[in-house]
Amino acid sequence: MGSRRWVAAAAAAAMVAFLLLSAASHGGRRGPSFNSNNRTFVFNYTLAKTIVEYASAVYMTDLTALYTWTCSRCNDLTKGFEIRCIIVDIQNCLQAFIGVDHNLNAVIVAIRGTQENRFWNNLA
DSSP states (O other), X not given: OHHHHHHHHHHHHHHHHHHHHHXXXXXXXXXXXXXXXXXXXXXXXXXXXXXXXXXHXXXXXXXXXXXXXXXTTOOXXXXXXXXXXXXXXXXTTEXXXXXXXTTTTEEEEEEOOOOTTOGGGGOO
């Protein structure tokens, strides 16, 4: 189970990296910028909010609404998204989806994190 937690942590880190690296190239409300290794990174509030919507959608229990992208978290920020695959492993408490956001020109991978009161969440 430790490797699954590593995968979830890596996915979260990848989302943050995607957010930071993509922020400078996408429109939307911009925030503070910072420099690192002679490169400038700008926080993009609109992009961050969109990424959060994708991350929250993976927690939906109605998989039909998730697959058809009609769930309550599938709102205007994620229009144009095309879901390609939903991964569900009830035995190991895993839920994820993969799809394409044509507006961002990006592949989105969202993996559900731990859920309260689940036995598998407490294993190392």
